[in-house]
Every structure is written in C-alpha cells, then in structure tokens.
Amino acid sequence: xxxxxxxxxxxxxxxxxxxxxLLGVFSGNTTPPPLTAASGAMLIMLYSDTNxxxxxxxxxxxxxxxxxxxxxxxxxxxxxxxxxxDFTGPGCEFEHCPDNxxxxxxxxxxxxxxxxxxxPRPAPYCMCSNxxxxxxxxxxxxxxxxxxxxxxxEGAWYWLWRGAGPGRGRTSHAAVYLPHxxxxxxxxxxxxxxxxxxxxxxxxxxxxxxxxxxxxxxxxLNRRKKARQTARMTAKERESIRLTATSPQSQTSTRFDHLTxxxxxxxxxxxxRTRRNTLGDxxxxxxxxxxxxxxxxxxxxxxxxxxxAMERFGFHFVLFGGKTDKGEVSNELWLxxxxxxxxxxxxxxxxxxxxxxxxxxxxxxxxxGGEETDETSDHPPDPPEPPMDDQPPGLMHASLTLVDExxxxxxxxxxxxxxxxxxxxxxxxxxxxxxERVLVLGGSELDVRVVGHSTVYHAQTRSLLVYGGIRVNMAxxxxxxxxxxxxxxxxxxxxxxxxPRPRGRHSDRHIPLKRAFHSAVIAGTYMVVMGGYVxxxxxxxxxxxxxxxxxxxxxxxxVSHKRSHAAGGGGGGGDATxxxxxxxxxxxxxxxxxxxxxxxxxxxxxx
Numbered sequence: 001x002x003x004x005x006x007x008x009x010x011x012x013x014x015x016x017x018x019x020x021x022l023l024g025v026f027s028g029n030t031t032p033p034p035l036t037a038a039s040g041a042m043l044i045m046l047y048s049d050t051n052x053x054x055x056x057x058x059x060x061x062x063x064x065x066x067x068x069x070x071x072x073x074x075x076x077x078x079x080x081x082x083x084x085x086d087f088t089g090p091g092c093e094f095e096h097c098p099d100n101x102x103x104x105x106x107x108x109x110x111x112x113x114x115x116x117x118x119x120p121r122p123a124p125y126c127m128c129s130n131x132x133x134x135x136x137x138x139x140x141x142x143x144x145x146x147x148x149x150x151x152x153x154e155g156a157w158y159w160l161w162r163g164a165g166p167g168r169g170r171t172s173h174a175a176v177y178l179p180h181x182x183x184x185x186x187x188x189x190x191x192x193x194x195x196x197x198x199x200x201x202x203x204x205x206x207x208x209x210x211x212x213x214x215x216x217x218x219x220x221l222n223r224r225k226k227a228r229q230t231a232r233m234t235a236k237e238r239e240s241i242r243l244t245a246t247s248p249q250s251q252t253s254t255r256f257d258h259l260t261x262x263x264x265x266x267x268x269x270x271x272x273r274t275r276r277n278t279l280g281d282x283x284x285x286x287x288x289x290x291x292x293x294x295x296x297x298x299x300x301x302x303x304x305x306x307x308x309a310m311e312r313f314g315f316h317f318v319l320f321g322g323k324t325d326k327g328e329v330s331n332e333l334w335l336x337x338x339x340x341x342x343x344x345x346x347x348x349x350x351x352x353x354x355x356x357x358x359x360x361x362x363x364x365x366x367x368x369g370g371e372e373t374d375e376t377s378d379h380p381p382d383p384p385e386p387p388m389d390d391q392p393p394g395l396m397h398a399s400l401t402l403v404d405e406x407x408x409x410x411x412x413x414x415x416x417x418x419x420x421x422x423x424x425x426x427x428x429x430x431x432x433x434x435x436e437r438v439l440v441l442g443g444s445e446l447d448v449r450v451v452g453h454s455t456v457y458h459a460q461t462r463s464l465l466v467y468g469g470i471r472v473n474m475a476x477x478x479x480x481x482x483x484x485x486x487x488x489x490x491x492x493x494x495x496x497x498x499x500p501r502p503r504g505r506h507s508d509r510h511i512p513l514k515r516a517f518h519s520a521v522i523a524g525t526y527m528v529v530m531g532g533y534v535x536x537x538x539x540x541x542x543x544x545x546x547x548x549x550x551x552x553x554x555x556x557x558x559v560s561h562k563r564s565h566a567a568g569g570g571g572g573g574g575d576a577t578x579x580x581x582x583x584x585x586x587x588x589x590x591x592x593x594x595x596x597x598x599x600x601x602x603x604x605x606x607x
Contacts, residue, residue: 002029002055003048005535005543010057013043022192028535028543036067036090067091086124089164098136098162101126108137111227126207127228135159135207166209167198174310176317178338185317190306195325197304212341301343302334307396311408313429315339320410321395329394329416346433348391390437392425399455401464403489406430409464412450420449420472442493448485452516456527458553462489465527470516480514497556510560512549527551
C-alpha cells in the first residue's frame with residue numbers, strides 16, 4: 001500500500017453498501033492487517049485528492065466458509081469455527097499456550113484443567129513459574145535472572161495478550177493501570193462506526209481479560225490464582241492444608257479459600273490467613289477489599305464516549321470529558337470505585353457542599369486508596385456551584401494528570417466547536433472536589449493552545465511536562481509540534497525546553513519527530529514517549545510511528561537506545577506497529593501498550 005498520508009484514504013466496509021459497518025480506514029504506506037467480512041460481501045473505496053498520485057494499493061482476497069478456514073486448527077460449522085482445544089480466535093489463529101509457555105527454559109507450562117461433568121472443558125492457559133508473566137511466560141520481573149534464568153532482552157517488545165479480544169477494536173479510548181491490583185482498566189473508544197461504553201479489565205499477572213462484576217470471570221481469576229499458589233507450595237504444606245481441610249472444624253468452609261501464599265527472599269513460602277480474594281480486591285495492597293454482595297451492574301455510568309481522559313486516584317480512577325454517542329462534548333468528571341465496581345458522577349453536580357443541623361459543613365472526601373466517606377468541617381459552606389470561570393468546558397483529547405496523590409490537573413484539549421484550549425484546571429479529590437482554574441503567573445497562555453498532547457508529572461521538580469500535540473500558533477494555524485513545555489506547580493509559570501532537533505531524514509533517530517496522539521509515561525529518570533501521528537508532508541509519508549523515545553529528566557536531553565524488533569528466549573517477536581490514539585502505562589519500569597549523551601539545554605520563559 002502506498003498512498004499519501006492524511007490525503008488518500010482506503011475505506012473497507014463489511015457489506016455491499018456504504019452504510020455497512022466499517023472494518024477499517026487506512027492511509028499512508030503501512031500495510032493493513034488481514035480483514036474478514038462476516039456478511040459475505042466487502043466494499044472497498046479509495047478516496048484520493050488530485051495531488052501526488054502514488055501507487056495506491058494491491059489486495060488479495062479469499063472466499064471461505066469460515067474465517068481463515070479455521071487455520072487448520074478446527075472445524076467449520078455453520079459459518080463459525082469450532083477450534084481445537086489448544087487454539088482460539090475467530091479463525092482459530094491463536095494458541096492458548098504460545099511457545100509451550102517456555103517449558104524448555106522452565107518459565108512455565110501449559111495448564112490443562114480436567115473436564116467437569118455437564119460443563120465445557122476449560123481452555124488451557126500458561127501457568128507461569130514464579131516471577132514470570134506474559135502470554136507465553138516470556139517476561140521476567142525478578143531482577144537479573146538469578147542463576148542464568150532468561151531475564152528478557154532490554155528494549156524489546158513482548159506479548160501480554162494475542163488472543164481474541166473481549167471487545168471490538170477501538171481508538172480514542174482511555175486506559176489506566178492500577179498497581180495494587182496489577183490490572184489495566186480500559187474504557188470506551190470509537191470503533192469507526194460508533195462510540196463504545198464498555199469497561200474492560202486486563203489482569204497482567206494472569207494474562208486474562210475480565211468484565212467487572214461478572215461472577216464467571218471472578219471465579220476463573222480466583223481459580224487460576226489458586227492453581228498458581230498451589231503449584232508454588234511444597235509437598236509438606238499441601239499435606240498440611242489437606243489434613244486441615246478434612247478436619248471436623250473445616251467441613252463448613254474450605255480453609256484454602258482463606259489462604260494466600262507469598263515467596264520470600266530465602267526461597268521459603270510463607271502462609272497467612274486472609275479473606276477470599278475477588279476481582280477488584282485490594283487486600284494484598286493494604287486497601288479496602290471487595291464487599292460481599294456488591295452490585296454486579298454498573299448504573300449509573302459515563303456511557304459511550306471517546307476522546308476522554310482517565311487517571312489513577314488511590315485505589316480507584318477518574319474519567320473526564322470526551323465526545324458522547326449523542327455528539328456532545330462532555331465536561332463530566334466520573335470516579336470509578338474498584339472495590340465496589342461502581343461509577344459516581346463527581347462534577348458537574350448541583351451542590352458542592354451540604355450543611356448539617358448543627359451548622360457545620362460536610363463534604364465528600366476520599367483518602368487515597370480508601371472508601372468514600374463524609375467528613376465534618378468547621379469551615380463555612382461553599383457556594384452551591386463553582387463560578388463559571390472555574391468550571392472547565394467540554395473537552396476532547398485533553399490530559400488529566402495526578403499530582404501529589406490528591407490533585408488532578410486538566411489541561412488543553414479540543415472545545416465543542418473545534419477550538420483549542422490553553423486553560424488549566426485542577427481539583428482536590430481528597431477534599432471538596434470543586435474545580436478551580438489555575439492562574440498562570442508567567443508565560444503566555446495563548447502559546448500553549450494544544451490538543452493530542454501528553455502530560456506527565458515529575459515529582460522531583462514538581463512540574464508538569466507537556467510534550468507534542470497539535471498546536472495553534474499566533475497566526476491561528478495548527479501544526480504538529482515537538483515542543484516540550486514545563487509548567488511549574490509551585491510558581492505557576494510556563495517554560496520551554498530548547499533541545500537539538502533532527503537534521504535530515506536519517507540522522508538523530510533517537511530524537512522524536514513532531515507528533516500528536518502519542519503516549520508518554522515517567523519511568524525512573526526518563527520520560528518515555530511511544531507512537532503517535534507523525535506525518536510530515538514531502539518529508540515522511542508515514543502516518544504513525546512505532547518507535548520508543550527516552551528523554552532524560554536530569555540532563556534534559558533525548559538519549560539514544562537500541563530497540564530490538566524481536567526478542568529472544570520465546571514470547572518475543574512482538575512488534576508494536578505504528579499507533580495513534582493508543583494508551584500507555586508503566587509498571588515496575590516495564591512499559592506496557594509497551595547510555596548517555598550529554599548535551600546542554602536552555603530554558604526560556606514564554607513571553
């Protein structure tokens with residue numbers, strides 16, 4: 001495929017007409033993935049402008065009764081694949097246990113549960129050895145690999161999941177990683193046909209997709225965790241639990257359901273009592289655990305939307321804005337309680353405080369990681385609604401950033417009529433939860449009108465780092481930018497970091513090109529940037545970038561690194577294709593989607 005990025009587009013529909021659902025829209029020179037039209041018909045349209053006639057596209061098509069003819073790993077029955085036990089996916093194209101889970105390297109083994117009478121046989125899965133994880137047990141988080149165990153190749157991509165997903169493919173979604181659960185929460189997005197409103201959870205350790213509040217998913221997760229814990233126990237400990245479970249005092253409940261096992265540094269296993277672990281349980285992290293009989297449904301909820309932002313808060317997370325399925329650009333702020341699996345609308349609300357019968361004021365407050373409570377204050381009541389200047393407008397593609405484990409900062413984004421915002425707002429989530437506008441005391445707000453940017457918080461300098469995006473200049477034209485802006489939380493002024501730019505198409509590859517709709521995270525002393533829209537007319541016809549870039553926060557320079565396209569030791573070979581509208585998170589310094597050259601820098605206050 002060779003088309004002009006952003007000007008030529010290839011539309012592929014699942015059906016005979018243009019009203020049929022879109023399977024994909026492609027542009028540039030990136031080869032699309034294989035597509036299947038389940039309706040039995042496929043409509044392809046190439047739209048091109050009159051400039052720069054390129055080669056276009058070439059496609060091969062096959063007509064089959066089932067997707068991919070079930071890849072030779074199943075039977076086609078009434079247009080659907082019935083896959084063999086070891087395979088899954090619409091076309092049986094994915095293995096349940098890739099690379100045999102690294103059995104040869106002792107990373108794990110393929111666990112196959114026995115069939116239960118009257119129930120389908122559970123699918124096999126990789127049961128990873130201690131300190132390994134990933135869909136083929138290829139990732140290691142135990143330090144340097146110990147006695148020569150495979151520890152993974154630095155700078156390489158590894159699969160966390162490559163089976164059939166639980167939902168539809170999407171863009172412009174939002175995601176947040178919660179360390180105490182070791183789970184990634186994904187909400188909403190756009191599938192090229194409509195806005196989505198589903199919440200999906202990916203358990204990193206078990207490589208398992210979950211639906212919140214689903215009893216079957218909770219049971220599956222608990223069963224896998226128990227199997228992993230049992231496999232790590234010694235024979236003596238298993239015998240002790242067996243004798244305890246058969247004692248008269250244990251007939252009413254199984255003691256095994258109330259045990260957790262942890263491997264300590266001297267290779268012994270410690271056993272302690274705890275309560276039953278369920279989906280969303282934060283007991284292992286010291287937080288409030290899941291409640292028995294909690295709601296299984298999720299009303300109210302933010303509803304279908306895309307272009308929104310999400311951020312962690314304690315053991316929970318918040319969601320702001322986005323474009324809803326009704327076409328409205330929202331300014332709502334929602335809190336998702338991972339303990340109860342419930343949504344709560346925080347703002348806008350009809351009141352921000354309430355007065356008790358004694359004349360005192362109470363306001364909702366949430367200690368980081370705790371449950372929502374009502375605390376009493378001697379302060380006078382706040383006004384029922386914040387001033388209009390302090391209420392953020394509806395925004396798409398804004399950034400939401402947690403500061404000091406209490407404040408969330410909202411910056412930039414696209415307004416309902418397409419204008420770019422340069423305003424910044426913040427809210428104390430541990431107190432009254434009222435928006436307030438952040439006043440800029442230095443630098444020009446008009447110079448920071450931006451959308452599709454990334455914002456991260458650097459705690460050591462107490463600064464927000466805003467990188468890239470689509471920026472409006474003083475002539476009111478919008479362009480991609482590679483600027484790195486710094487906003488000082490304490491001094492409330494904007495600064496611009498000056499660093500060397502790439503010269504020529506093939507030089508300084510470690511310095512990223514201008515981009516928007518990328519991801520950025522803080523990992524140690526680095527800001528890590530991945531992906532994004534990077535098309536530069538007549539210079540680079542790629543639409544999207546697949547590289548990872550490192551910005552050293554101490555030296556304020558981009559540093560070079562080597563990234564392998566295929567990792568050794570099994571489970572590697574995963575390569576992040578060019579992406580935009582994606583999400584990135586970091587855990588234990590592993591980037592999930594997923595050296596030093598010293599150069600001086602000059603910091604300039606925007607005038």
